[in-house]
Amino acid sequence: MKKNHYTFPFLLIIILFIVNNTVQAQTDTSEHVISGRHNATNQLKKPYVILVSADGFRYDYASRYHADNLLKLSADGVLAESMIPSFPSVTFPNHYTIATGMYPSHHGLVNNTFLDERTGERYSMSAKSKVRDGKWYGGVPLWVLAEEQNMISASMFWVGSEAAIKGIRPSYYYDYTEQISVDKRIEIIKNWLSLSEEKRPHLITFYLSEPDHAGHTYGPDAPQTEAAVKMVDSVINQLTKAIEPLGLPVNYIFVSDHGMTAVDRDHPIATPKAIDTAKYVIASSGTLMDIHSKNKQDTRPLYEILKSQEGTDYKAYLKTEMPAHFHYNATDDRLNRIGDILLIPEWPKVFSNRKPGIGHHGFDPLQVKDMHATFMAWGPAFKKHLKIPSFENVNVYPLITEILGLSYQHEIDGKIEVLKPILKDTRESKQRISDK
Template sequence: MMKKTIVYGIILIICICTLPSCKSSSNVTGSTPTINSKASLEKPYVILISLDGFRWDYVEKYQPPHLSTFINNGVKAQSLIPSFPSKTFPNHYTIATGMYPDQHGIIGNSFYSNEKKVTYNIGNREMVEDGTFYGGDPIWVQAERAHMVSASYFFVGSEAAIQGIRPSYYEIYDGKIENQKRVTQVIDWLGLPKKRRPHLITMYFSDMDDTGHKYGPRNDEELKKALFDLDENLGTLFKEAEATGLPINIIIVSDHGMTELSTSKMIPIESIENDELFLTINNGAIVNIHPKKDIDKDAVYTYLKQKEAHFKVYKTENTPGFEYTPKNKDWGTFQVLPDFGYYFSSRKRIASLHENNITTVGVHGYDTKQKDMHGIFYANGPAFKNNYAIPSLKNIHIYPLICEILKLEIPNTIDGKLNQINSVLKPTVN
C-alpha cells in the first residue's frame, strides 16, 4: 500500500511540474522540439498574421478601431500585390518562401503534379501534409535550421514536413477553431520559458475570405460585421502581446483581395472539358490544360480556341498575368483565362446558386493588374518606423524582411529582394 502511495505521489509531482508544457494542445515536432540557441535568445520576435481575402481598401472603408490604431502607429503599403494566380495556397506559400509559385511548386489550389502523376488538391489532407509537394525554404524552416524555435497556428505548408522540418509547435488546420482560441495559444507560446519560446509565429484567419466569397466585396453590412469581430480578436492579441514586455514585431498580410461576380457570368467548366484529349484542372480564374499522351497539342489548341466565349486560350509561355515566363511543367501546355468578371465553375454549383437565388458572390484568382485582387501589408513593432507609408508592394519581398528582422540567412534562390521593402525598418534594424 505504501509503495502505491509513493508511486502515485511521484506521478502527481511529475504532472504538476510538467503542467505548463501540457497547457498547449499543439503538435510538437518530434519528441525533442528545437531549443533556442544562445544567439537566438538575443533575437526579437515576429508574429506573421494572414487575414485571408482581406482586400486592400477594407480598413480605410470601414475603420476598424484596433487595426486602424495599429496601422497609424506603424507602417503600411498602399496594397500588397499577390502573385498570379491570385489564389490562396499559391500566395500563402509565396509569402512563406519569398518565391513565385512557378519556383516553389504550389501553383494552384489544385494542380497536376507531373512528377507524382496525381492531382494536388487543398481538400486532400494527405497531400496537404506531404512535404514533398512543397519547394523552397519556408521561413519557419530557416528559423529551425538556425536553432530558433518557431510556431504556427495555421499557415500553408506548416503542417507538412518540408525537407523533414516542421515548426517546433504547429496545428493541423481546422477552420472551426474560434479565433480567440488561436490568440490565446499564441500568447501561451510567448509565455513559455526562454529556451522553448518561439521567436517566429505564423497565424491565419479566414473571416474576411469567408464573408467576401459568400456576399461579395460590396456588402457593407456583412463585411463590416465580420471585420469588427475580427478586429476585436486582433485587439486582444495586440494588447496581450504588448503586455509580455517582449520585443514583438507584428506583420499583417493577406493572400489576395476579392471582386464581385454575378452568378449569371459563371462559365460551366464542363463546356470546355474533353477527357479524351486533355486533363482539365480548374482554378476558376485560370484553367490548366494538360494534353493526353500521344495527343497532338495543336489539335487541342484548335479545339479550345474554337470554343472561346468570354474566355481566351493561351500557350502557357504566352499567358498574360505572369510576372515571368512560366517554366514549371505542372502548369500544363495551355491556359484558359476567363475575361475579368467571368469565372469557371461546375454546372452543379452554378445550378445550386441559382436555385438558392444567389445572384452575387465574391471571387479572386485574376491577373494582379486588377486592383481588386490586391491585399494588405501592415506592420508594427520595435523594428518598424512609425506612421510610415510605402507604395504597393509585391508579396515576394516579405520573406527577406522577416529574415532581416530575425537575422536569418536570406537564401540566394528566392525571388524577393530586401531592398524593395527595407525602407519600412528603423535605421538601427537595417
C-alpha cells in the same frame, strides 16, 4: 442459406468508426510539439515576429469598413497602398509565396488544386493527406529557415506548416481546424511567448479564415463581409493587448493572401465543348482553367480551337507563351505542374457550368485591383507613420529574415531592397548616439 442477422449491425459499427475517425482527423485540436529543440545562444536576444494573415482581407477593407484598431496600429507603423498577390491570386499558392519568397511556379503550389504530371498525382487543399506531405512543397519556408538556424518557431496555422518540409516542422504547431476558438488561439500564442527564453518562439504564424468565407458567400459589398472585417479587427486588438504585458520586442506583420471581387453570376462561361476529357485533364477551373494534354501532340489543335473562340469571355494561352508578368509559363514551371493550355476569364466572368457564387478571387492582380491584398506592420523594428506604395508579396520573406537576423543562400524571388526602407536603421541610430 441461413441469413446472418449480425451483418447490418456490424457494418453500421464499421461505418460509424470510419466516420468518427474522419471527424476526429478534421477536428484535431491538440498541439504538436517537437521535443529537444531550443533557441541557440545567439538567437536568445533576437526580436520576435508575429505574422498574421486574414484570408481574403482586400486592400481597401480596413478603410472601407472602419477597422479602427488596424488603422490605428498601422498609422503608428507602416501601411502599404496594397500588397500584390502572385498569380493565380488564390489562397494556398499565395500563403506559401509569403512564407517562401518565391512565385507559385517556383515553389510548386501552382494552384489550390493541380496535377503533377511527373507522378500523375493531384494536389488539393481539401485533401489532408496531400496537405501534410512535404514532397509537394518546394522552397524553404520561414519556419524551416529559422529551425535550421536553431531559432524556435511556432504556427497557429499556415499553408505548409503541417508538413515536414526538408524534414522539418515548426517546434510548436497545430493542424488546421476551426474548432479552436479565437480566444483560445490568442491564449496559445501568449503562452508560447511566456515560455523561457530557450523555448520561446521568435517566429509565429497566425492564420484567420475570415473575411474570405463571408466574401465568397455574400460578396465583398455585403454587411456580412463588413462584420467579418470588424471581427478580424477585434481579434488583432485582443492579440496585441494580450501580448503587451509580456514586455517583449514583438513586431507584427498583418497581411492577406488576396482580395475579393463580385463576379457576373448571370453569364458564367461553360466549359468549352472542344475539351474532350478522354484526351485532356482539367486540373482547375473558376478564375483559371488549367488544361493538361494526355498526349502532347493534341495540345496545339485544341489551343487553336480555343483561341479562335476566346472573344470577350476569356483569353487562351499556351504555357510556352504566357506573358512574363504572370511568372507562370513553361520556363517558370520548375516542377511541371502548370497545364499545357491556360484559359483566363475576362473579369467579371468566371468558368462555371452552374450559377457561380457571388465573391471570387484568382484573377490577374495587375488587371483587377480587387485582387490586391493588405499589408500593415508595426513594432520596434518598423519606422512610424509611414505609407508606402504597392509591392509584390514575394518581398515579405526577406523582410522577416532581416528582422530576425536569419541568413539564406538559396534563390528566392523577393528582394530585401524593396521593404528594407520601412525598417529602422539601428546602425545609424547607434552612430548618431555615439557621435553625441
